[in-house]
Amino acid sequence: MRNDSRSLPLTPEERWGELGLYGARGMSGGEALARQLDDRANGQLPSVNTPHGLAIRLRYLTWDSRGDQWLRGAGITATDRTIARWKDGQQRPGLANLKKIDRAFWTCRRAHLTEYYKRRLWDDGRGTHIEIHPIDQKQVESSRRRELRVRRITVRRQWAPIVDAWSSNDYAALDDLWQSIVHDLGSDHSAYSYVSHLGFGV
Structure with missing residues (x-):
C-alpha cells in the first residue's frame, strides 16, 4: 500500500477515478498551470504565420x-x-522554419520571464490565489456526476519549481507539483487533478 499519495506519480485513473471514462472533459492541472503562464506571456501576440508576428519574434530573438x-x-x-x-x-521562411522560429521564441520568452514570474507569483511570501474550475461534466450521465464546485486556494511555496518546470516544458513535473497543491483541498483533492480552467488572482 502506498503510504504517501505524493511519493509516486499517479495514473489518470488514480487521479480522477472512473469519472473520466464517462465523458468528463478537461486537462491535467499541470497543463492548466502551463496554459495560464503561457497566456500571460502571450500578450495577444500575433501568429508566427503573419508578417507582423514573424517580425516580432525575429526582433525579440536577435536583439541582444x-x-x-x-x-x-x-x-x-x-x-x-x-x-x-x-x-x-x-x-x-518555409513552414518548417516558421515552426522552429516560434519554438525558439517561446523558449527564449520563458527563459526571460522565469525570474519575474517567480517574484510576482511568490509576492514576498503572500503567494497567489488560484481559482480552480472543476472538470466539465456536461457529457457525463447525471447518475455518474460528482458534485464539484469552484475551489480557491493560495499557492505560496511551489511557485519557483512551477515556473522552472514551465520554462523547461516539463509537464510531468508540473503535474506532480499540481498534485501537491490540490492535496491541500482535503478528501476530494483527487477530483481536481483534472480541471477545465484555472484563474490566477494577480
Missing part, C-alpha cells in the same frame, strides 16, 4: 549580444544572410 543563438538552438541552419532577409521582410 547573443544574436541568433536562440534560432540556432531551435535547429535553424539558414545562413546569416537568409536570416537577415527574414528580419527585413525580404524573404519568408
Whole structure:
C-alpha cells in the first residue's frame, strides 16, 4: 500500500477515478498551470504565420549580444544572410522554419520571464490565489456526476519549481507539483487533478 499519495506519480485513473471514462472533459492541472503562464506571456501576440508576428519574434530573438543563438538552438541552419532577409521582410521562411522560429521564441520568452514570474507569483511570501474550475461534466450521465464546485486556494511555496518546470516544458513535473497543491483541498483533492480552467488572482 502506498503510504504517501505524493511519493509516486499517479495514473489518470488514480487521479480522477472512473469519472473520466464517462465523458468528463478537461486537462491535467499541470497543463492548466502551463496554459495560464503561457497566456500571460502571450500578450495577444500575433501568429508566427503573419508578417507582423514573424517580425516580432525575429526582433525579440536577435536583439541582444547573443544574436541568433536562440534560432540556432531551435535547429535553424539558414545562413546569416537568409536570416537577415527574414528580419527585413525580404524573404519568408518555409513552414518548417516558421515552426522552429516560434519554438525558439517561446523558449527564449520563458527563459526571460522565469525570474519575474517567480517574484510576482511568490509576492514576498503572500503567494497567489488560484481559482480552480472543476472538470466539465456536461457529457457525463447525471447518475455518474460528482458534485464539484469552484475551489480557491493560495499557492505560496511551489511557485519557483512551477515556473522552472514551465520554462523547461516539463509537464510531468508540473503535474506532480499540481498534485501537491490540490492535496491541500482535503478528501476530494483527487477530483481536481483534472480541471477545465484555472484563474490566477494577480
